[in-house]
Amino acid sequence: MRLKDKVVVVTGGASGIGRAISILFAREGATVAIGDLTEDVKEGGAPTRDLIEQAGGTARFHHCDVAKWDDVDALVTKTVAEFGRLDVIVNNAATLGSGTRLLETSEADWDHVMAVNAKGVFFGCKRAIQQFLTQPVVGDARGRIVNISSQHGMVCAPGKIAYGTGKAAAVYITRQVAVDYAEDHIICNAVAPGRILTGKPLGGPGSDSLDYSKARTPMPRLGRPGDVASAALFLASEEASYITGHNLMVDGGWMAY
Known part of the structure; x- marks a missing residue:
């Protein structure tokens, strides 16, 4: 119960990595507000909110297009209005284009x-951060941010220039926010997944086959959404009280190879 009584927002929480994060955080005691374009699960199955509630957790779904300020503002505002505060936001929503x-x-x-x-x-x-600054410090933090970046924020994403550039921006934003708001007791980190099997097709020129990804990854398997969720949980918890501005690789050793 590392997130007992914490209020968490997860963008892109309906499917894939965001779904795994939402379910794990709820299992660890958090109230989870999911922001996504739809509750439909890309890889199939019951909606994430339903799974959390069936397991005895508390979850909400709010339609949210993260590219629109009004949607993001409403997501946080509604969450705080209902639950009184915001402890963690996981900025997971992304698109390959x-x-x-x-x-x-x-x-x-x-x-x-x-x-x-x-x-x-x-x-x-x-x-x-607007919300965090209105809240008292609890433990070592007013609030925590976990951004989901990618190994393709550090190395090229062959044939996917927009995707790689956007993920590189997420890495930089993480570091900048961490430094600018450290004195305000706001902690900001990122998780950088390698090849994660989510059921979502990569598509486009330069898309690698599973055989290539397996050969490129030193560990004898590819990643699962739960691997990323566990890393995000650590960074969202009080166990990571003296870590900020870090981009945690979850890639089976890809970047070390």
Whole structure:
């Protein structure tokens, strides 16, 4: 129960990694507000909110397009209005876009991917910090931010220039926020997944096969959503009280290879 009585917002929490984070955080005692475009689960199954409630947890779903400030503002505002505070935000929502190289990437696709992967993290961090600054320090923090970045924020994402650039922005935002607001007792970190099997197709030129990913990953399996969720849980908990500005790799050794 590492998040007992904590109030958490998870963007993109309906499917994939966000779904695993929402379910694990609820199991650890958190009240979870899921912000996503739909409750439909991309990989199939019951809605995330239903699974949490069936297990005895508390969850809410709010429609939220993270590329729109009004949506992000409403997500946090409604959560705080109902539960009294915000302890953690997980900025997980992301999009791959068309997954193309530079010359094949349209301005519209670039703008869409950056609006979700970069501006969405910017909006999530900004709205959370606005709320955190109104709250007293509990333990070592007024609030915690966990951004979901990617190994493709540090190395190229072949054939996916918009996606990789947006994830690099998430890494930088994490460090900047951590430094700018450390004296305010706000902790900001990121989790950088490697190849995670979520059931979501990669698509686009340069998309690697599972055989390539397995050969590229030193550990004898690829990642699962739960691997990322466990790392996010650690960074969201009081166990990570003296860690900020860190981008935690969850990649089976990919980046060390």
